[in-house]
Amino acid sequence: MINVMLVDDHAILRDGLKTIISLENDMDVVGEATGGSEMVALLKTISPDVIVMDINMPEKNGIELTKIVKKEYPDIKVLILTMYKHEExxxxxxxxxxxxxLLKDSPSEQVVDAIRTVHRGESIIHPAMTKKLISYHQQEAQAKEETVLTEREKEVLVCLVQGLSNKEIAGRLFISDKTxxxxVSKIFKKLDVKSRSQVVIYAVQHKLVQLP
Structure with a gap:
């Protein structure tokens, strides 16, 4: 069972998400918070697997709260669900x-699938934001010494940037999930990153992969 916490100051949205999640057999909402103080207090009493969080909230915003969660509760996954499309x-x-x-205009089935995806340790990025990410870094990225990756690691890196799961990467490259x-672990270590989303940022920023 995936334990989910909802952090959003709009009660209607929280109620809607709670209803959607309650229809799934493999997940449950174990806590709700309207902002930073409530979230921090709740985390002392419950242990969610995934936090679904907005950005614009009273006290601290979702970005600041993400930093707190990742520092104090590194095993908890954070899924941002917001209306903001701004690159910053x-x-x-x-x-x-x-x-x-994800953006709040995402279909309900995409939201629940995203919860499962981040719970598995994989990343999910709204397609519109992926395009912004690529554009952003193509404009601002500067030349950097090439990171030493093996040819196979480069192939895996391309797949990560394309958003493929471990199973999909294994199928494309004809290797096992374990391999x-x-x-992926070696790539994380070499690039000094901690999540798949950070791998995507690093790879595009430093032009480690060729993108269309």
Missing amino acids: YFMSALKEGADGY VKIH
Whole structure:
């Protein structure tokens, strides 16, 4: 069972998400908060697997709260669900360790699938934001010494940037899931990143992959 916490100051949205999640057999809402203070207090009494969080909230915003969660509760996954399409919010959220970034116009089935995705340790990014990410870094990225990755690691890195799961990477490269996990772990270590979303940022920023 995936234990989910909802952090959003709009009661209607929380109620809607709670109803949607309650229809799923593999997840349950174990806590709700309207802002930072409530969230921090709740985390002392419950242990959610995934926090679904807005950005614009009283006290601290979702980006600041993501930083707190990742520092104090590194095993908890954070899925940002917001109306903001601005690059600065998106980039800041990922840099603070958010595991996913969806827009509030996403279909309900995409939201519940995203909860499962980040719970598995994978990342999910709204397609519109992926395009902004690529554009943002193509404009601002500067030349950097090439990171030493093996040819196989480079192939895996391309798949990560394309948003493929470990199973999909294994199928494309004709290797086992276990081997994919080993390659992903080595890539994380070499690039000094902690999540798949950060891998995407780093790879695009430093032009480690060729994108269309």
